[in-house]
Amino acid sequence: MATRNAQRKLLSICLRSKAQTKYQYNSSRNFSVTRSSLQSYSSPLPDSYYNEEQLQMQATIAKIIENDINPFVDEWETKEEFPAHQVFKKLGNAGLLGIDKSEEYGGLGLDFKYLAAVMEELGTIRCAGVPMAILVQMAMTCQALHRFGSDELKKEFLVPSISGDFVACVGVSEAGAGSDVANTQTRAVRKGDDLIINGQKMWITNSLQADWMCLLANTSDGNPYKNKSLICVPMNSKGITKQKIHKIGNNSSDTGIIFFEDVRVPAKNIIGEEGSGFFYQMLQFQEERMAGAVGVLKGIDAALSETIDYTRQRKAFGKSILDNQYVYFRLCELASENESLRALTYKAIDMFVDGQEVTRLASMAKLKAGRLAREVGDTCLQFWGGMGYTREAAISRFFRDARLLSIGGGADEIMLEIIAKLMNISPPPPPKKK
Structure with missing residues (x-):
């Protein structure tokens, strides 16, 4: 169950949403969310798996999807981009981008099951590109930063990502290192108190609109499993260029190739221990x-x-x-x-x-x-x-x-x-x- 502070936050979030999603009370379950698009078939399992608070959170995100996302999906698909800052800010205001993150940094301090409840509800969005972009922000970019990052890095990058003021992306894949993460070629060489980054990342979701990237790069030679670090890289840094990738699907999610040419960031932007990036x-x-x-x-x-x-x-x-x-x-x-x-x-x-x-x-x-x-x-x-x-x-x-x-x-x-x-x-x- 949620902590007392988290319960108060959840109640506040759900009251603010004033969700018009229909609720049907049933003695065997707390809430049943019904939608016209799922009248022919829907699963009974979520209502018995999630607790009342988690179902309330699903109702909150369902209202945002109904009003602020689904009506515009066709337009975003045609444009091959959705307004990430606008959508993420709406989610941030509803407290949904930091569900499993510490309250100290603006999160709700809840466990992964609460996050899973919201992620499952994102499947009702009328395309896969937008929920994929949201999942990158919720469950992929900030996890290592939250667990291992310094307080300074969390305040600079995690807090605005939770509030929806920053859009984040993950820089792992490369042309020759997709599933083979150990083959990453991008390098970050220490020079004084800075890192000089050279290389490229490919197939990066959110990258064309992102404010920062959680970048995996080689920070030393040697064992490919022990020479990599995760680095917080501001995407407005000098030396970064971007190229859009056109896909056969997930069109509303912007995807890019990111080039790094002598990009300089502070060495303190390394998340946790240097050389532990592969493990993280x-x-x-x-x-x-x-x-x-x-x-x-x-x-x-x-x-x-x-x-x-x-x-x-x-x-x-x-x-x-x-x-x-x-x-x-x-x-x-x-x-x-x-x-x-x-x-x-x-x-x-x-x-x-x-x-x-x-x-x-x-x-x-x-x-x-x-x-x-x-x-x-x-x-x-x-x-x-x-x-x-x-x-x-x-x-x-x-x-x-x-x-x-x-x-x-x-x-x-x-x-x-x-x-x-x-x-x-x-x-x-x-x-x-x-």
């Missing part, structure tokens, strides 16, 4: 992978629900498409798979909150989420027929957006390697050359 980043990855899994659940629910609605209305050969046994059986199978994913993800979250090791379960959930999202998108689009192949159909956007989940945050193949190692069934590494 691996810790962040577990939360990122659970965020990816929990964040897609309601998107899959919506894809199934809308496909049920459409196939019920669409007629062929004298009956609705839904009346074909293959169609309704297949939708039942996919719904069952999503409930299995939800249960697995919830278990990983509970274990994480309890302080247990979750690398295997988090990797399994991430693997399953990416593959199921692809399967749902492909199957449901097929049932929509020609309409599904148009940009006007929501299922076509889900089909394009969902494909990224099997790549970003660790590709499927990396998840399988991790799982195999933890199951002790992968082959031993080749012997080192003398």
Whole structure:
């Protein structure tokens, strides 16, 4: 349960939101959030998994999504960018960007399950690009800074990120070091009290609008697992240039290549211990992978629900498409798979909150989420027929957006390697050359 101070903050947040989301009281659960877009199918599990406070937080974010995000998604998709500062400030004012961060720095001081409740509700946004950008801010950029950063760095970068005044991004991936994080080539060489950064980062979400980057760079030579550091880099620093990347999906999320040419930042901007960056980043990855899994659940629910609605209305050969046994059986199978994913993800979250090791379960959930999202998108689009192949159909956007989940945050193949190692069934590494 939340602390007394956090409870007061939550109550204040929920009262300020004056959410018009409908609540239905049920003796077996505290709140049931209903939405017109999920009338055909929605999961009963969230209402029994989350407590009253967490469901209230879902109602708060649901109101923001209804009023300030979903009405503009089509416009942002066309522009290939959404107003991150405007949206993040709205979320910051509602106390939603620092759910699991210390109250000392403007957060709510709650555990990861509260954050997961909000991240799952973000899946009701009518695209994947905006929730992905929010998840980067909530659960990927600031985690190491919050855990290991100095008080000075937290005040400079964490506090405005929690309030929504700063947009943040994570600089890990490179053209030759996506899933292979140890192969990072960007360097930060110490010169006096400063670091001189050279290199580039690629596929960086939020980077074109970001105020700062949590950058992974080599700060020494030697062991690739012990020579890296995480560094807070202001994105207005001299020597930084940006190039937009155009994607096949997640269009409203700005993605860029970032070039560093003799970029100078203070050495005190290193988060925690110098040389511990790889370890810090691996810790962040577990939360990122659970965020990816929990964040897609309601998107899959919506894809199934809308496909049920459409196939019920669409007629062929004298009956609705839904009346074909293959169609309704297949939708039942996919719904069952999503409930299995939800249960697995919830278990990983509970274990994480309890302080247990979750690398295997988090990797399994991430693997399953990416593959199921692809399967749902492909199957449901097929049932929509020609309409599904148009940009006007929501299922076509889900089909394009969902494909990224099997790549970003660790590709499927990396998840399988991790799982195999933890199951002790992968082959031993080749012997080192003398």
